[in-house]
Amino acid sequence: MRVRVLFFGRLKDITGCAEDWAELDDGCVVEDLFARYGRQFPALAAFRPSLVASVNEEFADWRAPLRAGDEVAFLPPVSGGTSRDFGTAIQDDIYEITRQPIRSAEIVAALKAPGDGAVVVFDGIVRNNSGGRETLHLEYEAYEPMALKKMREIGEEARKKFPIHRVAIVHRLGKLDIGETSVLIVVSSPHRAAAFDACRFAIDILKRTVPIWKKEFFRGGAVWVEGEIPRAPEGSTKPFSTPDESTS
Structure with a gap:
């Protein structure tokens, strides 16, 4: 075979x-x-x-x-698209992998609804240092079909666990310069506590389970940055236990 x-x-x-x-x-x-x-x-x-x-x-x-x-x-351990027009309000959650700059403000505006009392945003950006070295830029790659599937599963699981309204999970691939957004998570809800909890849950699980990797470029070399090993218990395809790591 x-x-x-x-x-x-x-x-x-x-x-x-x-x-x-x-x-x-x-x-x-x-x-x-x-x-x-x-x-x-x-x-x-x-x-x-x-x-x-x-x-x-x-x-x-x-x-x-x-x-x-x-x-x-x-x-390997995960490193802990198509462009869409976010100019008008949409009714669905947003799950995207893109190679274009993430338009955070437009996505936040698209998720808002009259019944929402809170919108919580995690905007993960590329910082200029890592492990005592000056970072020049990052490059991200993904197993794209599986990554999108897992991002949707995270949103669905967040909806089951918390009384939220809408979810957006967007990750960028390719070369990212210092200060650019690599991952955006937006959660809207009638109440702030649920929105905060769901947003934290989503980024924690994304960093642990979604097959996306980053390569860090610094003066004199480059390294793949590997974080946690995705945990898939026997008989399970959705390892949704919450880790400690939550930074981009």
Whole structure:
């Protein structure tokens, strides 16, 4: 059988490719597929304890069986599009991945409604330093279909947990300069407490589970910035326990 294999972040650097096709015997599981690449790229094998896998855009157990045509992605720890016209009010939540500057004010205006008593905004921006080094700029990449799916799941889960009205989650990819917005989360609600809680919940879970990675460029080099390993308990595709990390 033939499966499509995707690599992201540092794994892409190790293998020298973002995408590959693998021929496997029937009955192979995710672990077998990874072991095959691990033998080819020993540096990749060393990352096994800190990786998670996905099959067809859902987190998967390493023992999950594979079928012909599956899309398998190996995901390093996440670094903790299409343009839309936000000039007029819309009725739906907003989930976007874009390579254009995020128009925060327009998105906030689009989410407001007469019944809202509060709008809480998390505007994550690129800072000029990290780990004692001067940051020149960042580059973000994502497993885009899965990232959008997980962003929607976060919004849906926030709606279940808190009495909120609307949600917007927007993340930018590509090169970002100092001071630019990398991620925007907006929550509207009749009451401020729910809006604050839901916004904090959304950014915490996004930083932990959405497959987006950033590369930091500084004088003399560049590094992939890896945060927490996405936690996908056996039998679960929605790891929604809240972590401590909440900064961009």
